Amino acid sequence: MTYHAVDWEAAAQEAAFDGLCFCMxxxxxxxxxxxxxxxxxxxxxxxxxxxxxxxxxxxxxxxxVTD
Incomplete structure (x- = not known):
């Protein structure tokens, strides 16, 4: 699956709808x-x-630990 999100909000929304987590x-x-x-x-x-x-x-x- 590939997401081409324009900004963070769009990427987070796409991930939330699919139950995904991903790393930028x-x-x-x-x-x-x-x-x-x-x-x-x-x-x-x-x-x-x-x-x-x-x-x-x-x-x-x-x-x-020794003194």
Missing amino acids: LSDGRFINRQAMPADTPRRCRFDPPAEFLSTLAACLADLT
């Missing part, structure tokens, strides 16, 4: 992201994968 390539901002249900499949280069976050949390938990 020019600046990486999301359109209609907040309106999406949590289980809507999406891909974002700014969202790290869940396994990365769990690995990071485990590594941080293993760190000890």
